[in-house]
Amino acid sequence: MTLTLNQTNKPLVPLKKKSSGRLMILGFLSPTLAILLFMVAYPIFSLIWNSVHQFSALNLNQEFKYVGLENYTYLLSDADLWQRFIFTGKFVFVCVSIQMIIGIFVGYRLQRSFRGRDLIFTLLMMPMMLSPVVVGFLWRYMLNSEWGIVNYLMSLVGLGQVNWLSQTTPALFAAAAADTWMWTPFIILLATAAFRGIPDTIYEAAEVDGASPAYVFFRVTLPMSAPVLFIALILRLIDSFKQYDLFFALTGGGPGSSTETVSFAVAKRAFNYFYTGEASALAVILLFIIIGLSMILVRHLNNMGEKN
Amino acid sequence: MQDAKLGGTPNFYRAFLLALFGTYIFFNLGPIFWIIISSLKSRADLFAMPPKWIFDIDSTGYESVFGVGAARGTASAYGVTDSLINSVIVSSSGTFLAVLLGTLGGYVCSRFDFRGKGDFLFFVLSTRMLPPVAVLVFYHLMFARLGLADTKTGLVIVAIFANVGLATWIMKGFFDGVPKQVEQIAVVSGYSRMYAFVYLVLPMVRGGIAATAGFCFIFAWNEFAFASILTTTQAKTLPVKISAASGATGIEWTQIMSAGVVLIIPVLIFFYLIRKHLLMGMTFGILGRS
Amino acid sequence: MAKVELKNLSVEFGAFKAVNNVNLTVNDGEFVVYLGPSGCGKTTTLRAVAGLQTATSGDILFDGQRINDQTASERNIAMVFQFVSLYPHLSIAENIVFPLKARGFKRAEIARKLDWVAEIFKLGDELKRFPGALPPGTKQKVALARAVVRDPAVLLLDEPLSAIDEQFREEMRWELGHLQRELGVTTIYVTHDQREAMSLADRIVLMNDSQIVQVDEPHNLFFNPNSIFSGQFIGSPSMNLMDLKPVSGGFRLGDSSIVLPEKIVPDVVRNSAIPVRMGVRPRDVKLVDEPPEFGIEVAVEDVFSVGRERYFSFRVGDEIAQGIDVRSTSTGQGRNVAIRPEGLVFFDSQTGNRIASKGTDV
Numbered sequence: 026m027t028l029t030l031n032q033t034n035k036p037l038v039p040l041k042k043k044s045s046g047r048l049m050i051l052g053f054l055s056p057t058l059a060i061l062l063f064m065v066a067y068p069i070f071s072l073i074w075n076s077v078h079q080f081s082a083l084n085l086n087q088e089f090k091y092v093g094l095e096n097y098t099y100l101l102s103d104a105d106l107w108q109r110f111i112f113t114g115k116f117v118f119v120c121v122s123i124q125m126i127i128g129i130f131v132g133y134r135l136q137r138s139f140r141g142r143d144l145i146f147t148l149l150m151m152p153m154m155l156s157p158v159v160v161g162f163l164w165r166y167m168l169n170s171e172w173g174i175v176n177y178l179m180s181l182v183g184l185g186q187v188n189w190l191s192q193t194t195p196a197l198f199a200a201a202a203a204d205t206w207m208w209t210p211f212i213i214l215l216a217t218a219a220f221r222g223i224p225d226t227i228y229e230a231a232e233v234d235g236a237s238p239a240y241v242f243f244r245v246t247l248p249m250s251a252p253v254l255f256i257a258l259i260l261r262l263i264d265s266f267k268q269y270d271l272f273f274a275l276t277g278g279g280p281g282s283s284t285e286t287v288s289f290a291v292a293k294r295a296f297n298y299f300y301t302g303e304a305s306a307l308a309v310i311l312l313f314i315i316i317g318l319s320m321i322l323v324r325h326l327n328n329m330g331e332k333n
Numbered sequence: 334m335q336d337a338k339l340g341g342t343p344n345f346y347r348a349f350l351l352a353l354f355g356t357y358i359f360f361n362l363g364p365i366f367w368i369i370i371s372s373l374k375s376r377a378d379l380f381a382m383p384p385k386w387i388f389d390i391d392s393t394g395y396e397s398v399f400g401v402g403a404a405r406g407t408a409s410a411y412g413v414t415d416s417l418i419n420s421v422i423v424s425s426s427g428t429f430l431a432v433l434l435g436t437l438g439g440y441v442c443s444r445f446d447f448r449g450k451g452d453f454l455f456f457v458l459s460t461r462m463l464p465p466v467a468v469l470v471f472y473h474l475m476f477a478r479l480g481l482a483d484t485k486t487g488l489v490i491v492a493i494f495a496n497v498g499l500a501t502w503i504m505k506g507f508f509d510g511v512p513k514q515v516e517q518i519a520v521v522s523g524y525s526r527m528y529a530f531v532y533l534v535l536p537m538v539r540g541g542i543a544a545t546a547g548f549c550f551i552f553a554w555n556e557f558a559f560a561s562i563l564t565t566t567q568a569k570t571l572p573v574k575i576s577a578a579s580g581a582t583g584i585e586w587t588q589i590m591s592a593g594v595v596l597i598i599p600v601l602i603f604f605y606l607i608r609k610h611l612l613m614g615m616t617f618g619i620l621g622r623s
Numbered sequence: 624m625a626k627v628e629l630k631n632l633s634v635e636f637g638a639f640k641a642v643n644n645v646n647l648t649v650n651d652g653e654f655v656v657y658l659g660p661s662g663c664g665k666t667t668t669l670r671a672v673a674g675l676q677t678a679t680s681g682d683i684l685f686d687g688q689r690i691n692d693q694t695a696s697e698r699n700i701a702m703v704f705q706f707v708s709l710y711p712h713l714s715i716a717e718n719i720v721f722p723l724k725a726r727g728f729k730r731a732e733i734a735r736k737l738d739w740v741a742e743i744f745k746l747g748d749e750l751k752r753f754p755g756a757l758p759p760g761t762k763q764k765v766a767l768a769r770a771v772v773r774d775p776a777v778l779l780l781d782e783p784l785s786a787i788d789e790q791f792r793e794e795m796r797w798e799l800g801h802l803q804r805e806l807g808v809t810t811i812y813v814t815h816d817q818r819e820a821m822s823l824a825d826r827i828v829l830m831n832d833s834q835i836v837q838v839d840e841p842h843n844l845f846f847n848p849n850s851i852f853s854g855q856f857i858g859s860p861s862m863n864l865m866d867l868k869p870v871s872g873g874f875r876l877g878d879s880s881i882v883l884p885e886k887i888v889p890d891v892v893r894n895s896a897i898p899v900r901m902g903v904r905p906r907d908v909k910l911v912d913e914p915p916e917f918g919i920e921v922a923v924e925d926v927f928s929v930g931r932e933r934y935f936s937f938r939v940g941d942e943i944a945q946g947i948d949v950r951s952t953s954t955g956q957g958r959n960v961a962i963r964p965e966g967l968v969f970f971d972s973q974t975g976n977r978i979a980s981k982g983t984d985v
Contacts, residue, residue, distance in 0.1 A: 049526065050445050053437035054453070057497055060434075061460050064494040067475050068463065127357060134354050143612060145358070147604055150547070151365050154600035156555045159593030163368050166586060172380045174367060206364060214547065214611070215503070218540040221612060222510050229675050230708040234722035234769070235696045244725075248712045253506040260461070260499060267464045288464045308464055315462040323455060512711065512755060 072312075075305035096306035105282065106290065106307075110314075112197070113286040117265045119201045120208070125258055127205070128212025133242060135213070136220040146217070153210040161274020164203040165190065168275075193283040196276050200284070203271055208261065215257040219250035251329055259322050266315050287311050372590035379586055394587030395595070421599055424553040427492025431549045434493070435500020436542060440530065442501070443508035444516070454505070461498040492553040499552070500545045507541030508534070543610035550603050554596070625685045625699070625776035625809055626651045627672060632681035634667050641667040643833035644681070652807045654800070656820040659830035660856070665813045666781055668830075672811060673779050674698050685776060701770035702779040706786060708766055709754040716741075716750040719769045726773075740768045743802070760791040767799070771806065778803075778810045784819065796822060817857050821845070829853055847968070851975040854902045854968055860934065863908065863944040866972060867892075867899045876901075876919070878940025887917045887964050889979045898972040907966030908946025910935055915961035922956045 079092045100106055135146055152160070167173045168189040176186045189199045223246060231241045247254075269288045272278060278285040278293065285293065291311065295304035371379060375391035442454055476487050511534055519529035535542075604611075627649040634642040642664045649655045657665035670676035672683060674695030682689050690698055701722070709718050719740060723733045741747050744764050754762055763783050770778060784792045800823050803810050814820055820827050821841045829837045829844065829852075837849045848854035854862045867874040867883070874883045883901075885893065892899055910923070921937040926948060928934070933948040937960070946960060968980040 050441050050447055053441045057434045057438045057457065057501065058453070060490070060494055060497065061457060064490070065456075065460055065463075131354065131357060134350070143608060146612065147601075147608055148365075149358070149361050150604055151597065151601070152361060154551055154554075154597045154604070155368075155593055156596055159368075159589060159596070162586070162589045163364060163371075163593065166371065166379075166590075167364060167367065172382045172384070174384050177382070177384055206360065209361070211548070214544050218507070218544045218611065219510070222507065222538075222540055224706075226704050226706060226708045227710065229695070230702070230704060230710075231721075231725070232675070232695045233673060233700060233702045234725050235773075236721070236725035237696075240725050244721075245710060245712075249510070249710075251712075252509050253503075256502050256506045259458070260502065263458075263462050267462075269464070291464060311464060312462060316459060319458060319462065320455070323458070327451070514755075514759075 072305050072308055075302050076309050077302075077306075079302045092302070096303050097310070100303065100307055100310065108283070109285055109287050109290050112193075112284070113266065113288075116197060116201060116204075116268070116286060117262065119197075120204045120265045121258065121261050123201070123205050124209045124212050124261060125254075127209050128257070129216050129247075129254065131209070131213045132216025132220055133246070135217050149213060150210045152207045153214075155207070157207070157270035158274055160203060160207050161271045164199065164206075164271075165275050168199050190276050191280055193280065196284045200268075200271055200275055203275065204265065204268060207271075208264075211261065212257050215253055216250065219253035220246055223249050252326065255322070255326050255329065259319060259326070262322070263315055263319060266311065287314075368590050369594055372587060372594050374587065376587060391587070394591030420554060423488045423492060424550055424599075426489045427496065427553040428546055428549040430489070431493045431496035431500045431553075432542060432546045434497050435502075435545060435549075436504045436535075436538075438497075438501040439504025439506075440508050440534070442505045443511075444513065454502070457498045457501050459498075460494065492549075496549040496552055500549055503545045503548070504538070504541055507538040511537050539610045540612070543607045546607060547604055547611065551600060554600055626687070627777055627809060627811070628682075628684040628687075629668070629672070630682040630684070632668065632671060632683065633679050634664075634671055634676060635679040640833050642671065645835055647828060647835065647838065649809060649811060651809055654803050654810045654812065654823060654825045655828060656824035656826075657811065657813045657828045657830060658815070658817060658820040658824075658856075659836075660815060663830040664833040665815075665828075665830050669779055669781055669811060669813050672777070673700055673702050699776040700779055701773055701775035701777075703763065703766045703770050703781065703783045705782045709762055709769075711754050714751055714753055715746065715757075715765050718754065718765055719746075719772055722769060722773045736772050740772045743771075744768045760787045760795060763787060763795070767802075771802075771808075775808065778808045780810070780812045782814050783812075785814070785816070792819075799823065818859065821857070829856065831856075846966075847977070847980050848902070849977045851900065851902070851970045854970070858904055860905050860929070860945055862902045862904050862968075863939075863946075864900055864902050865939050865942065865944065867901050867969075869893075876939045877942060879938060881919050881921055881939060883919055883962075884917065887962060887967065889969070891979050892969045895978065897978075899978065900970045900972045902968040902970060903962060903966055905934060905945040905947055907963040908944070909961045909963075910946060910948045911959050911961045914959050917964050918959055918961045921958055921960050923954045923958045926954060 076096055077091060077093055079090045079096065131149070135142060155163075167175050170176055170186060170188045170190075173189075175189070180186060187195050189195045227245065227249075228241065231245055236244070266286075267288050268286055269292060272284055272286055272289050273292075276284040278289055282290075282293075287307065288311065291304050291307045294300045294307060372394050373390045373392070374385070374388055375393065378385050378388045378391070438457070442450060515533055515537070516526060516529040519533055520526060627647075629645050629647045632642060632645040633640060645664075645668060647655075657668060659665045667676055671678045674690075674693060674697075678691055683691055685698065710721065713721065716737060720733050720737055723736060728736075737750075741750060744767070746765065746768060749757065749761065749765075754765070757765070763786075766783070784795055787795065796819060812820075812823060821844075824841055826838060827841055827844050828835055829839075831852050837844060837853045839847070844853060844857055848857060848862075851864065855864065865876045867876065867888075869875075870882060872882065873885045874888060875881070876883055911918070914920075923935050923937050924943070925936045926933065927936075934945050935948045935954075936943050936945050937958075938944075969978045970976060971978055
């Protein structure tokens with residue numbers, strides 16, 4: 026029954042000086058910076074260096090001619106290449122928008138516990154876990170116009186048969202379907218984690234405030250998850266621009282070169298024709314596009330974060 | 334703590350949403366089911382039309398993956414065990430380090446403002462923008478020069494490099510969701526920032542760490558492009574061998590499917606192990622009763 | 624404004640009974656405080672009233688109507704939570720009007736109510752700012768404003784001041800009490816801080832171990848605790864408790880050699896056969912110079928200050944008792960201590976229930 030005068034029973038650690046913040050920054054960032062610089066510097070410089078020369082990696086003994094921007098002008102005047110850009114753009118747009126919508130919707134349904142939720146969630150992650158090449162071949166198998174299951178199921182329902190992989194437009198959708206199948210779980214995982222990270226008390230306060238579930242979702246859940254979702258968007262965008270494995274397995278770029286993405290075109294030039302300088306230039310162009318788009322999105326992301 | 338009950342929505346609307354959800358589950362799991370079945374079919378059955386649901390199990394695919402049975406000693410045998418072990422080691426180490434660096438980096442970028450922060454973040458993000466096909470050759474040359482070609486260390490470095498950008502950005506996103514108040518209160522109560530970071534903030538972003546680890550493991554595990562060019566014999570990882578399958582004698586369907594199924598198992602195990610952290614909710618128990 | 628009734632309310636989590644058969648009536652406009660140690664069930668009871676927790680059995684009634692099956696949004700309640708309940712992505716103004724917007728109020732009405740509430744809470748300057756930039760005290764004010772803007776029938780508060788500095792707590796306590804009286808809204812407030820309860824409540828509902836121990840006005844709870852638990856929980860510094868052993872001429876306190884004169888003790892205690900534990904608050908145990916009418920002789924061990932008050936302590940067998948010291952005296956043997964007989968409370972040692980008390984103040 027004695028009065029305890031000092032109520033704190035936590036050990037008092039002396040306050041570190043202000044410079045601990047600075048130390049933290051340096052310490053936490055330097056390893057990352059070191060590795061990235063190490064891994065990025067050489068390839069980037071080599072890439073740019075190669076892009077202003079005309080040579081072939083195959084015949085290294087032969088000419089390594091400086092050609093200035095000739096590679097770039099050559100590429101940019103190639104009409105077929107512009108088709109590649111358009112094709113890639115269509116593919117990216119379709120993939121990313123569908124994946125975001127489905128991913129957020131499924132994340133919404135998975136955020137509250139229900140029987141079997143954990144199991145379903147883990148199962149839904151599976152497409153993402155498969156090797157990209159395997160996914161490509163799987164869908165190639167499923168989409169085959171003669172013995173593929175997709176056409177079979179469609180015939181059961183009364184829809185006509187589609188020649189998925191040997192025509193450009195169906196192939197675009199086929200690839201988009203495969204990419205969506207594989208990567209929507211990425212969005213689902215991030216969305217669910219973000220939604221679940223919102224404190225229960227916020228949801229309770231909203232319920233007490235009389236908000237309907239839809240109101241809560243659009244006015245509270247989504248805005249609070251916006252940073253993570255936006256990052257998911259940016260990451261998916263960048264990745265889908267680089268998509269190569271799928272097209273390699275599904276169509277090999279055909280018919281002709283109509284289902285080649287820009288990434289595929291780079292690979293073809295580099296490893297099929299060994300026009301190394303040209304391939305490098307194309308890679309640089311692609312890089313510029315990706316960087317440009319990302320900058321716009323990142324700026325938008327920063328504006329979102331300003332409020333807090 | 335009970336999940337907050339959300340009030341009722343009209344039943345028709347609810348049924349519709351449920352149907353959509355069900356459709357997606359079918360879309361998602363259908364092909365998985367299909368690949369498992371297909372990996373067990375004989376070549377003939379694979380192309381049967383209409384597709385066979387009941388069939389005799391043919392394990393040729395798996396046999397050639399493991400280099401046993403009928404496929405022993407054949408050209409298309411893979412010899413899986415050493416590859417598997419290599420892959421697990423490389424992927425796990427790479428994941429661990431990438432997540433570690435990403436968490437540290439993400440935290441600092443979330444909490445502090447410093448000159449060049451925006452540039453640093455964008456640079457980190459840009460590492461992900463390099464199309465792998467374009468830079469493979471350079472890595473091969475670079476590693477050969479440094480004596481890292483064909484080593485596990487080299488692969489681990491690649492794994493880290495490929496993922497740390499992703500890790501940093503995702504973790505920053507999650508740290509941004511933790512109110513700065515948490516550390517402020519702790520500091521005012523006499524704790525150091527480090528203490529606050531490790532014991533207060535980190536537990537709150539467990540979900541983010543788990544998600545990041547999951548992604549990094551997947552990407553590392555499937556490091557197809559990089560590994561195939563970088564390594565020759567010793568440090569070969571499994572995904573590499575799959576691509577070899579599609580080259581030589583036309584498409585070896587069963588082998589690819591079988592290899593795919595085998596490859597997915599370590600990832601599944603990994604996700605099963607971290608499932609609790611993936612789905613955690615945020616409880617505010619640190620400052621008082623939960 | 625509504626009358627809230629809890630009838631045989633129980634909330635169970637599996638085998639664990641968090642709330643065990645609680646019966647209570649809160650009158651319209653009353654300020655009731657659920658008080659008790661951590662884990663006693665007070666918060667769970669509150670959440671059951673709110674609709675955030677399902678009652679396992681029993682009834683919850685608002686104005687006589689059973690509302691068990693209504694969800695939290697359907698009940699006309701508002702709640703202020705202990706931590707973080709403001710929407711971080713919305714400004715203060717948007718936070719406050721959120722419940723109005725969510726329920727579809729008209730824009731003019733919303734503007735009017737916002738002005739009214741901003742006036743009461745003096746939040747005019749802060750309206751455009753965001754929760755992240757505000758100190759906890761202001762944040763809870765905003766939470767309160769958001770709760771009040773809807774004119775709810777019942778206002779529920781779950782330890783709203785516990786995360787706030789002591790300094791501001793007193794000020795907010797006063798404001799809260801003042802506000803409640805002005806608005807006249809039925810209020811249920813949960814806390815583990817008995818000083819808070821004593822200063823705010825019209826009536827206190829003291830809970831322990833999932834059950835109600837005592838429901839009373841603060842005044843009564845202080846002077847007439849119905850059990851050892853009540854006596855000990857209320858009052859700071861806490862009540863001295865000693866066993867009484869009958870000896871010739873009086874009662875021995877615990878294992879000490881101190882003897883309490885017979886005349887201090889009420890008849891019913893004197894004549895009872897059951898072992899008795901006596902409680903006396905330090906404020907009723909005074910150090911005096913001359914032997915008092917009702918008093919004992921003790922050896923003062925220690926003299927110390929807590930805030931403005933000076934206290935002394937003395938041994939009763941193994942335990943230490945405390946009393947107040949009117950002027951500075953040092954330790955020593957054979958000191959005279961006056962005991963105010965009206966401040967004595969007697970409990971049954973075994974059940975802990977009160978046997979007798981005079982229970983009045985000076």
